[in-house]
Amino acid sequence: MGDRNSERPLLASARDAIASFLLKPVPEGVGWPHVLGSGILFLLVLQAITGVLLAINYDPTPGRAYASVRYITETVAFGHIIRGLHHWAASLLIVVLLLHLGRVFIYGAYKRPRQATWVVGVCLFVTLLAFGFTGYLLPWDQKAYWATVVGTKIAGSVPVVGDALLRLIRGGDMVGAPTLTRFYVLHLVILPALVVPLVLVHLWLVRRHGIAPPWEEVRPVTRWLPFHPFQLVRDVAFSGLLLAILFALTLKVGVPLEAVADSSATDYIPRPEWYFLPLFQLLKLPVFYGRLEFVGGVLLPAATILLLLALPFYDRNPSCLPARRRFALAAGGVFFTAAIGLGVQAWIETPAPPATARTRGEQLFEGLRCQSCHAGPGEEQKSGPSLASGPSEREREWLAAFLVNPAGFFPGSEMPATGLTGEDLDALVNHVANLRADYGTRVQGFPSARACATCHRRQFEEWKTSYHARSLGTTFRAMFVIFNYNTGGQRLEYCLNCHAPDVKVKDNAPQLSRQLLAGESVTSEGIGCAACHALRDAEEHPDPALQSVSFDPGPLERHLKEQTKPLRPFFKEARMCGACHDYNATYATSYATGRSSSAAGPPCCTVVRTWEQTAFARRGVTCQSCHMKSEMGVTTREDEPAYHGFPGPRNEAFLRKGVDLAVTGFRQGSQVEATVAMVNKTGHPIPDG
Amino acid sequence: MTTVISVATSVPVLGYLLSPLRRPGREDAWISLGPLSLVPDGRPVEVPYLTEVVDGWIRETVVRRAIVLRSDSDVPTVFSGTCPHLNCNVRWVDQEGRFVCPCHGGVFDRDGRVVAGPPPRGLDRLDARVENGVLLVREV
Ligand code: FES
Numbered sequence A: 001m002g003d004r005n006s007e008r009p010l011l012a013s014a015r016d017a018i019a020s021f022l023l024k025p026v027p028e029g030v031g032w033p034h035v036l037g038s039g040i041l042f043l044l045v046l047q048a049i050t051g052v053l054l055a056i057n058y059d060p061t062p063g064r065a066y067a068s069v070r071y072i073t074e075t076v077a078f079g080h081i082i083r084g085l086h087h088w089a090a091s092l093l094i095v096v097l098l099l100h101l102g103r104v105f106i107y108g109a110y111k112r113p114r115q116a117t118w119v120v121g122v123c124l125f126v127t128l129l130a131f132g133f134t135g136y137l138l139p140w141d142q143k144a145y146w147a148t149v150v151g152t153k154i155a156g157s158v159p160v161v162g163d164a165l166l167r168l169i170r171g172g173d174m175v176g177a178p179t180l181t182r183f184y185v186l187h188l189v190i191l192p193a194l195v196v197p198l199v200l201v202h203l204w205l206v207r208r209h210g211i212a213p214p215w216e217e218v219r220p221v222t223r224w225l226p227f228h229p230f231q232l233v234r235d236v237a238f239s240g241l242l243l244a245i246l247f248a249l250t251l252k253v254g255v256p257l258e259a260v261a262d263s264s265a266t267d268y269i270p271r272p273e274w275y276f277l278p279l280f281q282l283l284k285l286p287v288f289y290g291r292l293e294f295v296g297g298v299l300l301p302a303a304t305i306l307l308l309l310a311l312p313f314y315d316r317n318p319s320c321l322p323a324r325r326r327f328a329l330a331a332g333g334v335f336f337t338a339a340i341g342l343g344v345q346a347w348i349e350t351p352a353p354p355a356t357a358r359t360r361g362e363q364l365f366e367g368l369r370c371q372s373c374h375a376g377p378g379e380e381q382k383s384g385p386s387l388a389s390g391p392s393e394r395e396r397e398w399l400a401a402f403l404v405n406p407a408g409f410f411p412g413s414e415m416p417a418t419g420l421t422g423e424d425l426d427a428l429v430n431h432v433a434n435l436r437a438d439y440g441t442r443v444q445g446f447p448s449a450r451a452c453a454t455c456h457r458r459q460f461e462e463w464k465t466s467y468h469a470r471s472l473g474t475t476f477r478a479m480f481v482i483f484n485y486n487t488g489g490q491r492l493e494y495c496l497n498c499h500a501p502d503v504k505v506k507d508n509a510p511q512l513s514r515q516l517l518a519g520e521s522v523t524s525e526g527i528g529c530a531a532c533h534a535l536r537d538a539e540e541h542p543d544p545a546l547q548s549v550s551f552d553p554g555p556l557e558r559h560l561k562e563q564t565k566p567l568r569p570f571f572k573e574a575r576m577c578g579a580c581h582d583y584n585a586t587y588a589t590s591y592a593t594g595r596s597s598s599a600a601g602p603p604c605c606t607v608v609r610t611w612e613q614t615a616f617a618r619r620g621v622t623c624q625s626c627h628m629k630s631e632m633g634v635t636t637r638e639d640e641p642a643y644h645g646f647p648g649p650r651n652e653a654f655l656r657k658g659v660d661l662a663v664t665g666f667r668q669g670s671q672v673e674a675t676v677a678m679v680n681k682t683g684h685p686i687p688d689g
Numbered sequence B: 001m002t003t004v005i006s007v008a009t010s011v012p013v014l015g016y017l018l019s020p021l022r023r024p025g026r027e028d029a030w031i032s033l034g035p036l037s038l039v040p041d042g043r044p045v046e047v048p049y050l051t052e053v054v055d056g057w058i059r060e061t062v063v064r065r066a067i068v069l070r071s072d073s074d075v076p077t078v079f080s081g082t083c084p085h086l087n088c089n090v091r092w093v094d095q096e097g098r099f100v101c102p103c104h105g106g107v108f109d110r111d112g113r114v115v116a117g118p119p120p121r122g123l124d125r126l127d128a129r130v131e132n133g134v135l136l137v138r139e140v
Helices: A004-023 A032-056 A064-074 A079-107 A115-135 A142-155 A162-170 A177-209 A227-253 A274-282 A290-309 A326-349 A360-367 A393-404 A422-442 A457-464 A474-487 A492-499 A501-506 A509-518 A529-533 A554-562 A574-581 A586-593 A607-612 A615-619 A623-627 A652-658 B002-021
Strands: A025-027 A224-226 A659-668 A671-680 B031-035 B045-055 B058-069 B077-080 B091-093 B098-100 B114-116 B127-131 B134-138
Touching: A004 A227, A025 A227, A032 A079, A032 A177, A032 A227, A064 A079, A079 A115, A079 A227, A079 A274, A079 A326, A115 A177, A115 A274, A115 A290, A142 A162, A142 A177, A142 A274, A142 A290, A162 A177, A162 B002, A224 A227, A274 A290, A274 A326, A360 A422, A393 A422, A457 A529, A474 A492, A474 A509, A474 B031, A474 B045, A492 A501, A492 A509, A492 A574, A501 A509, A501 A529, A509 B045, A574 A607, A574 A623, A607 A615, A607 A623, A652 A659, B031 B045, B077 B127
Parallel strands: none
Antiparallel strands: A025 A224, A659 A671, B031 B134, B045 B058, B058 B077, B091 B098, B127 B134
């Protein structure tokens, strides 16, 4: 029990403090321009709250960081709102801060006696920029990664100590796990520890010297009004406005998250957040090429901050009136315009991403939103004419003219003119023509998945998410290079039989190999529909150990012509999957690693053979029963259409259905001993397949 | 006493913070880029390869890219695909016949020399040799 008498004075003094805070008189003339400071305070508090909430679900390791940010955005209730507020408030903070700084500068409010308030304010500004820089690495997406690679490398340009500095900032020689944890600690611990005292001191100084009335010299203060309600009402209204802007941005624009960081991406155009664009552009100025990079990247920004910090000390002009501070205002104006100019130039000069994966025609088609009115192959009729059946070769010229001036052909047509000329116009015409050509030519023999999508849209969309559709990805390419080295380039088709079955039919394995080795875009769609639907019964293979996958497109062709069912009985059996998922992998691994087959360990892909020995096989539970049953592989309804996303071990939810894991461990000196118990509930070893 | 206390605390703290300055010893492994005969002639080509990197406490195999340019000599020139300016990935633009960096507009000719932009030097080269028709490279 506390002593009631001693509590009274405490409460009373707290009440007094609040009252004096609220009723502190502010000079008349203080008004809307002065709400910026409290707006910053509001945004800082919002950042602290949303930041803590984000940290609850954030995992600061590469790979997982991105997954956790996606989890926050897509799965956690209100996660996208919390992340959206945090993301946009970071930018809005800089906007309001610049306005605040500009106001103080124009009003001359940094002059005696408020020099210290100004200095602390500039320190806050720099700290908030550091918050921005460390914060946007955390999602570990492409933007985050590349901005950090470039941003940190600038430190490397400092003479003599640059290299050491770079290693200290990155925590090694590349941007990786130690960089992420460093930035995480800076963002969550060190910078907040700096900001809080800076804010408190700034506020205390503002209270102490009072809010500067605008241009006292010509408008002497005659009336003082209490802070509450006169100014407080405006402050609260402004905070409300800021919050409304944040919500609008979050809900209308969304929260950006690019693809996961990829250090080998060549088609990504790295650009920093908008507020670092002037700095970015500075490095493009020819004066800072080569050795002088350090001047543009480090010295000039540092000098600017110092100039800003010291402003009240060298600007000795006692007057606050703009008319008597022409030089200062002109200098500030020039500086500000230059910074904006650089930023805008950087923005304008940002090149469009190279058209590697998608053709220019495809990009234009999407960019002009043709698909909003026109259906492509496999899509339902939309408001405009369908493009699945036109134009023919002869109609190309007509189409080009039409795209330039639709109203000239059909007066009153809703179709807008594309405004395209030259190569762009050709590219779009080609793309539209291809939509049909794709459909017409590729259906014969070994149809492309896009052709099948004409009728089987759902399966096509499912397939696109599967690893079958990504069978020629970066990792495969790298393995392919090694395999070729170890086989002397003699067995190119070995990998491609399963990874790109269409090349077997089209007999262009050498061409595809070259493309893979040269890192070019490939003329194969990986494991498409026909890879399974035109497969010859695996039982017919003469040598199961060195199995070659072979095709019989007959039934599929009949299906395309006569809409017969292409399903063959063995499509529901495990041996169908065994064509690729059960082979003597010792062959592949021994070649890939250059070791002899005995040293390469046991074959990994014997999944069908092992499964045959289990009760699953006896009960008729096949590969398809789990890997083609809805997204999670759980439903067992007989009539449910087969799911073509083929979930496997890389699908966490799916994996969790198949295994129970228990890990116990203890530390012994520098070693950790762990026991992992795994209960495999599937009909085959894990990992396998 | 205060000296003892401050030394005893600051030495480990500073040492801990400065530890990234110590470079891990690296084994100079030769990495295969596959049979040389498969590398097209006449223009630089990007060849991906796998290499093991130590990223702090994570040891992982990553995909890197080398740019191979076959020339008259037996051993081709192999460039690193990383721009020597601020480390963005350069790209070979076939139509223009040169490498372009997407960041600050660095441009390199087909031999890796700087043609325009801020890069302080040409594209870095990897050690290369050919053994039994197979192209091997080593990061330097
Ligand atoms: S990183 Fe290549 S030009 Fe700057």
